[in-house]
Amino acid sequence: MLKCLVDLQLHNNNLTGTIPTSIGNLVNLTTLHLHHNYLSESIPEEVGMLRCLIDLKLHVNNLTGNIPPELGLLANLVTLNLAANRLSGSIPQELGDCMRLLNLSLSNNRLGENIPLELGQLNGLESLDLAGNLLSGKIPEQFGALQRLEMLNLSHNELSGSIPSSFDDLISLTSVDACQLDGVPRKKEKKLPILIVLPIFGFLVLSLIVLEFFLLSYCKKLKSTTNEQVNNANLFSIWSYDGKMVYENIIEATENFSDKYCVGEGGCGTVYRAALPNGQVLAVKKLHASSDGDSVNQKAFTSEISTLTEIRHHNIIKLYGFCSHPKHSFLVYEFLHGGSLRKVLASNEEAVEFDWNKRLNVVKGLADALSYMHHDCSPPIIHRDISSKNVLFDSEYMAHISDFGTSRFMKPDSSNWTSFAGTFGYTAPELAYTMEVNEKCDVYSFGVLTLEVIMGEHPGDIISSLSSSSLSSSSLSIGNRILLKDVLHQRLPPPTNGVAEQVVVAAKVAFECLNSRPLCRPTMQQVARKLSNPRPSLQNQLHLITLGEPVDTNCSLLEFP
Secondary structure (H helix, E strand, O other), X not given: OHHHOOEEEOOXXXXXXXXXXXXXXOOOOOEEEOOOOEEEEOOOHHHHHOOOOOEEEOOOOEXXXXXXXXXXXXXXXXXXXXXXXXXXXXXXXXXXXXXOOOEEEOOOOEEEEEOOHHHHHOOOOOEEEOOOOEEEEOOOHHHHHOOOOOEXXXXXXXXXXXXXXXXXXXXXXXXXXXXXXXXOOOOOOOOOOHHHHHHHHHHHHHHHHHHHHHHHHHHHHHHHHHHHHHHHOOOOEEXXXXXXXXXXXXXXXXXXXXXXXXXXXXXXXXXXXEEOOOOOEEEEEEEOOOOOOOOHHHHHHHHHHHHHOOOOOOOEOOEEEEEEOXXXXXXXXXXXXXXXXXXXXXXXXXXXXXXXXXXXXXXXXXXXXXXXXXXXOOOOEEOOOOOHHHEEXXXXXXXXXXXXXXXXXXXXXXOOEOOOOOOOOOOOHHHHOOOEOOHHHHHHHHHHHHHHHHHOOOOHHHHHHHHHXXXXXXXXXXHHEEEHHHOOOOOOOOOOHHHHHHHHHHHHHHHHHOOOOHHHOOOHHHHHHHHHOOOOOOOXXXXXXXXXXXXXXXXXXXXXX
8 A cells, every 4th residue: 555655754753763675665755754853774775766756855863874876766856865864985976867956965974085076967956065074085176067056065074175166157156165175285385484474474463353353343334234224124135245336236227217128017017127237137126106105016015025035946036135215116136038938939939949848847847836835835835926927037948937926925724815916817717706815826827827838828718618618517529629739839840759748748737737626736746746757658649638528526637538
């Protein structure tokens, strides 16, 4: 029976003993959480048999021995946390084969030898923590290829040399801790006479003391000023040493928000492109003017700030700062050069470049981001306006969810009633008669968006067919049966082989998300897993989708024949 188990979470207990080798029999397991226990001895190599595993957390235990190289077989692994154990030996180079890893933490163990160069192959890695070990040698030059890396901690090891010059290209890096490096080796210098050295040394010490005094005074004053600004919520706050200067630069870069710098407009504000003097390009969303201080726009403004300061995900747009002022209220984001999903699909040229592989990656990325918001944030976050205009691309067609002005933090153990929000054509049907918000509203919108990506246009007719069929108990006519190949985006050649199978899976998942009954829709966590692990049993052909079949008691809706 346990072979069907997909989620095993036994963390924060007082478990003792060892991890049994029979764990390898749970071949469908996607989540294994055994952290914060008292488990001892080694990690069994049989864990490498769990090929569906996405999330593996064994940190804060008493595990010993080597890290099994068999963990490199876990091709779907996204998170691996083995921190705060007593693991020894070297970091297995096989971990470089876990190409989907986003978070890797091996800190506070007894791992030694060099950092394997193969970790530089983990292109999607966002967080790497190897602190508190016995690692030696130099930081691999290959780490400069980790373009999505945001946090790197190599402190408290026995590393030598300096930070590689290749790190200059890591534009996403926001936190680096590599203290206790030996430094760059220096050539042997001639000894200076002691009468010269001592005065120079004394002068340097005195200078450092004076400099430290002024720096501490300045930082204390700056901290006090910054806290006052944030508490009053009336001045610009940004990740910079001088918020006032950045504010002035934005006003100058947009020529006081001239229309010629406008790149988009929404219900709450207008978005401008601002190129700062240092070469950084920002997206600035300026709120529409309002005579009511407690307006809907102001609520959207504060909602977006509170939401985006709580979350970090590579498929969610980054908030750099904000300004709340009677004259100008605006939000500052990273600028994404690819434009919106709606814009790409509407362009003949861009739609062709937006091939099936890119489209599948977009759907998977959005599913991961929504799964993170719904299941990994506390409290969960509901976006409420998932639509093609709120999905933005970078230059590599990587999708980012934007516009969190209508988002809501879900209150546990209570009803979450609110006014209507969203974009017509994407909102869940139950919002027509109830204003209770939950994560299944986002699930429905994701289903619409996925079909839009596959079809190249909004699936309005198909959604109407689904709605009308769900209201009728009569048998289906031939007119209610369509081939998937007939709704694929005609500007692209039909997908083939494995790509075709993944498109079929994405379409099937989309229809599951569009169930008229919210409780029968999958969770975004389930959606993300299905899209990351498409079943290979599907034939390499475009299957028949039957629309409007009556939903059975098991909610097995819209199955492929």
